[in-house]
Amino acid sequence: MFIRMEGSEAQPYFLRVAAGVRRAIAEESVAPGERLPQAKELAEGLGVNLHTVLRAYGVLRDEGLVEMGRGRAVRVAPAASAGRARVAEMVERLAAEARRWGLAPEEAGALVTEAMR
Amino acid sequence: MFIRMEGSEAQPYFLRVAAGVRRAIAEESVAPGERLPQAKELAEGLGVNLHTVLRAYGVLRDEGLVEMGRGRAVRVAPAASAGRARVAEMVERLAAEARRWGLAPEEAGALVTEAMR
DNA sequence: ACCTATTTGTCCGTATGTATG
């Protein structure tokens, strides 16, 4: 699995690293559930700092593309969890926000239905 | 405006700082559009590092509660933008994700409506 | 059940970049 910095050089390193890993996943050069290079190694390989890679991985975790945690390896999220679970989480967050701003349940639902057409 | 660390001591600093600022906003001890303390000052006041505060502010920006940028002060987001615009953005993101995973428009809308009851 | 190595998570410090006013 080859990972390189991706995207415009104007972008910050951590986003370019994230883009590189994202591409590797998209191209399926890494399978779901499989290990990604540990942060330290990847950092050395790319010539950037450990923290920069950790931040990049963090971005991908927020996107639901990878799973990671202390003492564990970074792995490509299983397709199932990257799907159902991820959508469910976004639904929860949106529902909370919509409620906070006084939208009715049907209103919020309609917004989403509309946005998808 | 008084800002203190909030929440369990088991939580990381940056989350406790974020919680403290969030509370100050919620209590309306800071008005929308008003300046929040600059990161460096707040860091000194709380006895934590500058980065810790910047990270906390970053969390709040992701939540849409504050606006910030290079060379600008950190300000409480105007109520309007923290409302309509924010929900709209989340709707867009959810729609994109739901489409990606093959959900029908009505399905996604129903999930949201359901989640709000 | 214990110990140990591995690996991410957080925090601090410092330096430099860069958009804003």
Added chain:
DNA sequence: CCATACATACGGACAAATAGG
């Protein structure tokens, strides 16, 4: 053009959770 203040990157240190023996 200059001062301000956030943004990124690097480096070091230690904590904490996991996995393996």
